[in-house]
Amino acid sequence: MAKQDKANKIVVKFGGSSLADHERLLKAVNSVVNETKKGTKIAVVVSAMGKTTDTLLSAAKNTSNGKLAKHDLDDILSMGERTSVRIFATALRNNGADACYFDPMDNKWPIITDEAFQNANPNLKECQKNIQEGILPLVEKGTIPVIAGFVGKTKEGKITTLGRGGSDTTAFILAEGLGADQVVLVTDAEGIMSSDPKIIQNPRLLPTIEVNTLVGLADSGAKFIHSKALKYKPQNIDVKVISNQHGDLGKQGTIITGNLSSELNAEIADASPVAEITVIGKGLSANPQVITEIIGKVRENTTLLGMSMNTNSIILYISQSENIDDLFNQIHQITISNKETIAMAVKKDLVFIKTSGVGLEESQGIIGRISEDLRLNGINISGILTITSSILLFVEWNEQKKALNLIKNALKTHKGEEN
Numbered sequence: 001m002a003k004q005d006k007a008n009k010i011v012v013k014f015g016g017s018s019l020a021d022h023e024r025l026l027k028a029v030n031s032v033v034n035e036t037k038k039g040t041k042i043a044v045v046v047s048a049m050g051k052t053t054d055t056l057l058s059a060a061k062n063t064s065n066g067k068l069a070k071h072d073l074d075d076i077l078s079m080g081e082r083t084s085v086r087i088f089a090t091a092l093r094n095n096g097a098d099a100c101y102f103d104p105m106d107n108k109w110p111i112i113t114d115e116a117f118q119n120a121n122p123n124l125k126e127c128q129k130n131i132q133e134g135i136l137p138l139v140e141k142g143t144i145p146v147i148a149g150f151v152g153k154t155k156e157g158k159i160t161t162l163g164r165g166g167s168d169t170t171a172f173i174l175a176e177g178l179g180a181d182q183v184v185l186v187t188d189a190e191g192i193m194s195s196d197p198k199i200i201q202n203p204r205l206l207p208t209i210e211v212n213t214l215v216g217l218a219d220s221g222a223k224f225i226h227s228k229a230l231k232y233k234p235q236n237i238d239v240k241v242i243s244n245q246h247g248d249l250g251k252q253g254t255i256i257t258g259n260l261s262s263e264l265n266a267e268i269a270d271a272s273p274v275a276e277i278t279v280i281g282k283g284l285s286a287n288p289q290v291i292t293e294i295i296g297k298v299r300e301n302t303t304l305l306g307m308s309m310n311t312n313s314i315i316l317y318i319s320q321s322e323n324i325d326d327l328f329n330q331i332h333q334i335t336i337s338n339k340e341t342i343a344m345a346v347k348k349d350l351v352f353i354k355t356s357g358v359g360l361e362e363s364q365g366i367i368g369r370i371s372e373d374l375r376l377n378g379i380n381i382s383g384i385l386t387i388t389s390s391i392l393l394f395v396e397w398n399e400q401k402k403a404l405n406l407i408k409n410a411l412k413t414h415k416g417e418e419n
Contacts, residue, residue: 009139010035010182010249013045013149013171017188018244019084020050027247028186029091032144035249036097041139043178045149045171046088048080053150056080070117075159078104081148081167089146099144104153108134110177111162111170113152119163120152122173122232131177139178147174165226172232172239183239184249185225191241191254192217192224211258216387225256235259264357264366266407270305273320273397274350276382277331280313281341290338294331301327305352306385306392317383317394320348350382351400355407356390366411367391373410379403 012032019025032042048056060068060076085101092099102109110130113120138145149167152160162169168185175183192214193203215227224241233239233256242253279294291314298304298318306317318327328346335341355370367386374381374395379402383394395403 008039009041009178009180010184011043011045011171011175011178011180012184012186012249013167014047014088014186014244015167015188016047016050016052018186019046019048019088024244025049025087025091028244029088029095031186031247031249032092033095033097036142036144038250040249041142042144043135043139043174043180044088044092044144044146045167045174046081046084046146047149047167049084049087052080052083053077071115071158071160074117074120074161077161078148078151078159081151085146085148089144092144092146097144098142099146100138101146101148102135103148104151104159109153110135110147111152111173113154113160113162115154115158115160117158117160120154120160122152122162122169123155124173126155127173128177131174135174136178163228165229168225168229169232172229172234175237176232176234180237183233183237185239185241186244186249187241188244189241190243191252192256206254207252208255208257211256211260214256215260231260233259264355264411266353266355266404266411268351268400268404269354269392270303270319270352273348274305274352274394275318275320275324276347276350276394277316277318277328278313278345279316279331279335279341280343280345281335281338282312284314284340285309285311287338287340290334290340293334297327297330297334301330306383306394308383308385315383317350317352317385317392324348347382349397350394351397351403353393353395353400353404353407354390355393355411369413370407370410373406374403377402377406379406 014028018028032044036042056077056079060073082103085103089099089101108130110127112123112126112130114123135145147170149170150162152162154160171183171185189197190205192206192209194206195203197203211230211233214224215230217224239256240253241256242251284290294314295304298316301323302321303319304316305319308315332344335344371381379395379399381393381395385392
């Protein structure tokens with residue numbers, strides 16, 4: 001389990017709710033000042049205060065007569081964060097700290113991006129170079145740099161914004177360049193909870209969570225950290241999520257460990273052939289006891305690799321073990337012994353191919369591209385499942401090499417078209 005020990009060099013990000021009014025802002029400032037007194041070296045990333053970004057967006061769109069260019073909107077939206085850095089840095093200095101702010105108009109601005117306005121992609125090589133040359137020396141000597149989150153700049157000097165989770169993205173990139181010990185995300189929650197406190201009463205605080213687990217929650221709509229930001233999380237730098245209520249950066253919260261692959265890739269997910277079992281019936285989903293019994297038999301005999309279900313059927317994808325025919329007979333016996341189940345069908349000798357990567361859910365048309373390429377080459381898809389940032393495909397075992405190459409080529413082609 002990851003430790004929540006004090007770190008020597010940290011990047012702290014304050015979200016908009018942590019800066020919503022002067023009392024919260026002062027609490028945030030004091031938490032940084034107090035932490036530096038312990039000898040911790042800090043870089044700060046700030047979001048726009050409160051609902052500033054929403055206010056700017058509404059004002060810009062409602063007064064533009066439908067003619068607002070994306071690059072103009074990014075310039076306008078950046079003003080929220082660019083105001084925050086000035087206020088935060090001034091407050092730090094007035095409370096005894098040595099601090100400065102970074103604005104995208106500065107020559108040493110660290111976050112350089114492409115020209116995908118509204119959802120820009122950082123140029124990591126340029127970002128790391130700028131961070132190490134312009135920000136690291138300040139941090140090392142004890143100055144607190146305050147950087148506008150969410151905001152980038154192209155090589156030509158145009159303002160961009162990073163899209164959803166943009167301030168977290170800034171913090172992660174900054175931590176990588178600084179060689180930080182930890183990133184601290186200060187939010188309006190105690191940490192990452194077992195569910196949304198606005199929906200579920202008394203959810204449990206998760207002391208730790210692996211980033212590959214967290215991305216599943218992010219993709220399903222939970223507003224913890226956006227999956228696009230998570231792909232920039234450094235592998236060896238833990239992230240701590242804490243509440244802004246305490247005003248103490250040393251407080252415990254949730255530690256996020258590990259990192260994600262940022263590239264889309266496809267691989268054979270199981271070395272053995274796979275079997276597909278389909279059980280059909282009427283109102284099958286209304287009887288969880290039958291479903292539990294079927295799944296129980298599978299787990300007694302082999303490994304369950306995937307499953308899909310609707311009102312009248314359940315499809316199981318399983319590792320094809322030596323005693324697989326015994327399992328088929330056991331599930332058939334369950335099928336004919338219950339009124340909700342009518343018949344079963346089996347496909348053997350399939351291969352399990354997994355396509356994964358952060359941002360897969362935002363790669364529009366990728367499933368269609370893969371399916372069409374396989375169809376054009378005479379490869380039938382026996383099953384397809386989508387979960388978090390992954391696509392699970394099942395095709396004939398003897399087509400595995402051909403299918404894998406086609407899927408990889410489809411991913412490369414799709415990426416090239418997006419770029």
